[in-house]
Amino acid sequence: MSRQSLTEEYLRESAGKPLGELLGSLPSSEFLNALYQARYLSRPTFLDRDEQQLLAADLENFRSALLSLPDRLYGGDLAAFARAVGMSEVQVSAVLRSRGPAPTRVGRLDMYADATGLRVLEVNMGGSLGGLDNADMSRALLEHPVLASFAERRGLTYVDTMRELVDSVFAETGFAPGSRPVVAMCDWPASFDRLRSYMTHYCARWQELGLDAHPCHIGQLDVRDDGVWLGDRKVDVVYRMFLIEDLMESAEAPGLMNPVLDAAHRGQVKIFTPMDAEVFASKGALAMLSDERNRGLFSPAELASLDRILPWTRMVRPGKVTLESGERVELLDYALANQEHLALKPTQLHGGHGVVLGWLPEVSPEEWREQVTAAVDGPYVLQRRVVPVPELFHDEAGDLHPWIVAWGIFTVASGYGGGFTRATTVASGTQLINLANGANFGTVLHVASDAD
Known part of the structure; x- marks a missing residue:
């Protein structure tokens, strides 16, 4: 069953x-x-x-x-x-x-x-x-x-x-x-x-x-x-x-x-x-596991498991990243245009502290831009929303x-x-x-x- x-x-x-x-x-x-x-x-x-x-x-x-x-x-x-x-x-x-x-x-x-x-x-x-x-x-x-x-x-x-x-x-x-x-x-x-x-x-x-x-x-x-x-x-x-x-x-x-x-x-x-x-x-470690540049490091069994259970996660850094579809995008441009699908999370804190959920109605586009911009090159990740x-x-x-x-x-x-x-x-x-x-x-x- x-x-x-x-x-x-x-x-x-x-x-x-x-x-x-x-x-x-x-x-x-x-x-x-x-x-x-x-x-x-x-x-x-x-x-x-x-x-x-x-x-x-x-x-x-x-x-x-x-x-x-x-x-x-x-x-x-x-x-x-x-x-x-x-x-x-x-x-x-x-x-x-x-x-x-x-x-x-x-x-x-x-x-x-x-x-x-x-x-x-x-x-x-x-x-x-x-x-x-x-x-x-x-x-x-x-x-x-x-x-x-x-x-x-x-x-x-x-x-x-x-x-x-x-x-x-x-x-x-x-x-x-x-x-x-x-x-x-x-x-x-x-x-x-x-x-x-x-x-x-x-x-x-x-x-x-x-x-x-x-x-x-x-x-x-x-x-x-x-x-x-x-x-x-x-x-x-x-x-x-x-x-x-x-x-x-x-x-x-x-x-x-x-x-x-x-x-x-x-x-x-x-x-x-x-x-x-x-x-x-650290959530920074999740970003390393998710990063397409590191896929060659892992065995086929590891990759299959990562693909099954780990949502798309990236450190907040300027530059291009690859989406699940294979499309290459500028991370910051993508994050600002897709806030309803993303969460911004500090790499080290626990218990939801410091997390900004882009899909919440109280998180305006202006606030999202401010938070994401401030997180660039800091200890933060962007993670794809998982809808339970x-x-x-x-x-x-x-x-x-x-x-x-x-x-x-x-x-x-x-x-x-x-x-x-x-x-x-x-x-x-x-x-x-x-x-x-x-x-x-x-x-x-x-x-x-x-x-x-």
Whole structure:
């Protein structure tokens, strides 16, 4: 069955069921509510077996092409690559001091499902990813007999992404399973108070999975001659929830981050994930993957996957570019004449910050021209608009309404890592879908393969 037919069948079977009933025990989850504020979608989204397996292969090819960029374009010079994707010298220095032996496999691709399939909007890599707790959502939703029966008949399952994440921490830091390394789950001071409750629950779950984890912010770490300490605990792994953009927050920010990065550089502590993850998560890297001048660098399998899942993306630079049709155009002239089809995005920021969506009615041609012109030769990309196909979800009365869904698909050390969703109603008109803009949250079930 296709994703669409799975959805249609489940909607028929759950017809008239109110949102509160379908959520099972989800609204009472202390852990999840600490972050998601009890805002949940009435059902999972679905992937059929063929689409899930093709997506898993595409993610592997995408990752292979992405991580090869420093070698293929810059002779292995990671600093040159970091500068090219838009990083400042302060950020480049941070990347070089905490880079790992190999880039992390832990990431999340944020995607829309348009008429052709799932398409990448941006890549996130590292420990700060939201949605890694999606298995809790799946378990709670599957308590409802309608979904439980449907899932059993159709062979639906899910990946326990949190367990896969813990396995990835062991695999990438070199600690043996069962060794119970001390992990400082480390946020930035400005957001720690807001996330403290959630992080406390998260660390309790990790304790059950074999990590001696404790929540903190980076200002609470004490870097001594013999390593990094959190109170009276010597830290083995700093699980990094802070972002490289935090370095630019204030003049004091490097003083907080640099001692920890220096300790990692000396081998006194492991950082999961190292700061080089932020380079590969740049939208500037997406522009390199999309650029027609680089197509000769990639294998046929990589190209096929890039063509399937990556929309046209270019750094904002003067000069000619090639469109999907093969036509050559002046980038700036094209951007100004086609604003309704393009988004302007900063290469390094997260959470929709700094994004200008050309198709919004409030973005006048004059403002678009001003923004695009100011972005020339700066850390910005232009990306082709991906038009998502709305999905139907139940409201409190059991009626169905169309929502716009942003899919977050995870990669982990073992490969495909499951998914979670964020969504807002079509009626809301919200274009940037995140917690701050009132999104609801859900999970992804897929048809199990023999391997599952």
